[in-house]
Amino acid sequence: MKIAIREPAPFFSNGDEDSFFHWLKSIDAVKDFVGSPRGLEVTLEDPVEDLSLRELVGLLTRYGLDMKCLRGLRTQQNEAWFADEQMYWHKSVFKD
Structure with missing residues (x-):
């Protein structure tokens, strides 16, 4: 499964950028990511476990990023809390 995350622009320092990518890499469900014209194409395990989804929500919230990319991660197993x-x-995730 892949999602596209728009990168923060600008990062406020080299440490800020390092922190963003360190956090992204530390999320268990994140298997790979690569820059693309749409932003960061992030390859995720399928299904994404609850803890990893919570970390993605936290990361995108902390950096003020568009969270609509997380919509496709809603499942019958997580919708009670995620939705x-x-x-x-x-x-931020479900409303247009």
């Missing part, structure tokens, strides 16, 4: 309208990310 819960009370969660702070719901509008």
Whole structure:
């Protein structure tokens, strides 16, 4: 499974950029990523485990990135918490 994440622009320092990529690499579900015209094409394990999905939500939230790329990660197994309208990310992920 692949998602496209728009990279933060600009990074505020070299350490900021290092932190972003270190966090992305540390997420268990992230198998690979490569830059593309659409942003970072991130290859994920399928299915994405809950902890990894929570980390992706945290990373994108922290860097103020478009979270709509996470929509396709909704499953019957995670929708009770991931698609819960009370969660702070719901509008950012699921509303246009």
